[in-house]
Amino acid sequence: LEFRRVLFRSSERTFSWLYGLIVGTAAFVYVTGGAIINPTNRDWLMLGDSAQHYLGWAFFRKTPMLQWPIGANPKLGLDFASSIVFTDSIPLVAFVFKPLSFVLPETFQYLGAWIWLCFVLQAVFGYVLLQRLVHGRALSALAVVLVVLSPVLSYRLVHQGYGHIALVSHFLILAALVLYLDERPRTARWAILSSCALLIQAYFVPMVAAIWLASLVRRRTPLRESAQSAVAVGGSLAFVAVVSGFASLGGRLFVGDSSVTPVDFPYRFRWQPMALVDSATDFSSGWSRIMANQLERFGDVEGFTYLGTGLLLVLLPIVAVTLMARRSTPRDIWLTLGIVAVGAVLSPSKAFSTVVAIVLGVVLVAFAWRAFAERRHRSLVVAAGVLAIYSMTMRPGIGRRTFFEYPLIPGLEQFTQTFRTHARSSWVLYYVIVIALLRFVATKVPKRAAIGVLAFAILVSVVDSNSAYSQVRHRFTSQPVWVNQLDDPLWDEVVKGRYSLITYPPLNNDVEGRWIQIEDYVQRRGMATNAGYFSRWNIDTYVRVNQRLHDELRAGDLDPRSLYVIFDPDMWSYLSQESGKFSFIGDIDGYLVVAP
DSSP states (O other), X not given: OHHHHHHHHHHHHHHHHHHHXXXXXXXXXXXXXXXXXXXXXXXXXSSHHHHHHHHHHHHHTTSOSXXXXXXXXXXXXXXXXXXXXXXXXXXXXXXXXXXXXXXXXXXXXXXXXXXXHHHHHHHHHHHHHHHHHHOOHHHHHHHHHHHHTOHHHHHTTTGXXXXXXXXXXXXXXXXXXXXHTOSSOOHHHHHHHHHHHHHHOTXXXXXXXXXXXXXXXXXXXXXXXXXXXXXXXHHHHHHHHHHHTSBOTTOOBGGXXXXXXXXTSOOOOOOOGGGGTOOOBTTBOXXXXXXXXXXXOTTGGGGOOOOOHHIIIIIHHHHHHHHHHSSOOHHHHHHHHHHHHHHHXXXXXXXXXXXXXXXXXXXXXXXXXXXXXXXXSHHHHHHHHHHHHHHTTTSOEETTEEOOOOOOOGGGHHHHHHTOOGGGGGHHHHHHHHHHHHHHHHHHSOHHHHHHHHHHHHHHHHHHTHHHHHHHHHHHHSOOOOOOSOOXXXXXXXXXXXXXXXXXXXXXXXXXXXXXHHHHHHHHTTOEESOBOOSSOOHXXXXXXXXXXXXXXXXXOOOTTEEEEEOOHHHHXXXXXTGGGSSEEEEETTEEEEEO
């Protein structure tokens, strides 16, 4: 009997990986077109944040193998330089490929392969999670397709027009939910998962941590065991933070050097509940022809959490009817779907979306009530709810309306500045809702009817959201060949023998994208630069460095190992009058260059 159990577990594990590989790969090709997996194709990366991700790796691969911290990236940013962790280059993968850099081609990117892996792991962990809740291979296999096609996942690929690649790693949330359901402590696995989250994208760490804490409460873990688990998880995170470059040995977070304050950064990236039924947002529309595009505040774009048409218009009505009737027959199910279909055709889009939102709210309240009454997943509901409240920032509201504002809690101010894009914290609630709806249909509806309902929900989701998926695919399949505009042969003459290229004032993600041109040119020649895209830096440091450069340029006290590019008209006018002091001063490809 024990042999059969082991064999069954092994068979299920193998099936989950094989099925996840098939479903994840199919979704990856459908959503992206698949060509981005080519490691020598970087054209699709050379814009916005995705350029930051790629160029961070391009600089890092040329750093010494033995350095401290191992994530240090000193040539990128110079006075503002920190670590590979602050360019969202997925340090976990960068650490794997760096030792192989000498055999890799000059142009090599792993970000396309990472997106593919994210879809595969989304399918794998989604299937394992559903199997533990549903206990039916056919039902789990169908339900996981809706998890992989979650709009919130694909949207991250086109956020702001270019996407946040590391933030596609939603499988970390699903993996945490799998561990949450485990009756054993699994402290080592929690430590590994938390550390991986830190080395993929730090925003996932609080989400994983919240689910971990919920698991301790659910299992009624003794205080001593909880303390041991906290030491193991916290110690692993601290060690990884120091080694990778998140923190110094003194324990001070590099992120803490950022002078982001409520004045400088007004916590505008919030989530609000209507986002669950909001079918469009900036840079991404077409997720539904039926559900409306809700009005939202500037910054709510980060809170895009549309549940998907299949869940809202197929699964949700069935769940609502079953909750009221306590038992639904196949005839009830098809009658319900028919009523919803008629309503979708006849009702105004805004009104229909509002009705759906109300039904969703009632169902979620019923789910929460059951969780608290039965004490099964009370801690998870609380954890997801706390994260959702945090995701609303200190300005909770619905749509464009803000109900009230409250001051930041002083003790949490640094935390809120570090994890300043609050809206992302809503993702745990999002996946809890998705899994809850899928589980309810798979367990409360007769099996044959449930299979038909899930298959129909997949069809509805794909057909109704095809326009949005096409937009995502277009982002990856229509990028022209990227060519660096710094192609005048004179560049190679003036940089010969020089260590760095300095811009005045220092460039930080300028809207013209000049930092991309400069970074790419510099990294190919093994040089350093102060130009780039730095999401975490100290404003006081910037002012100090800018003033120092100003004084050095005015005094003619320039570093002979550096080439200077001037973007300040007044400074250029002054230096032009002193042209005899330089070996070269002039215009190259539209850049005003000074060579000491």
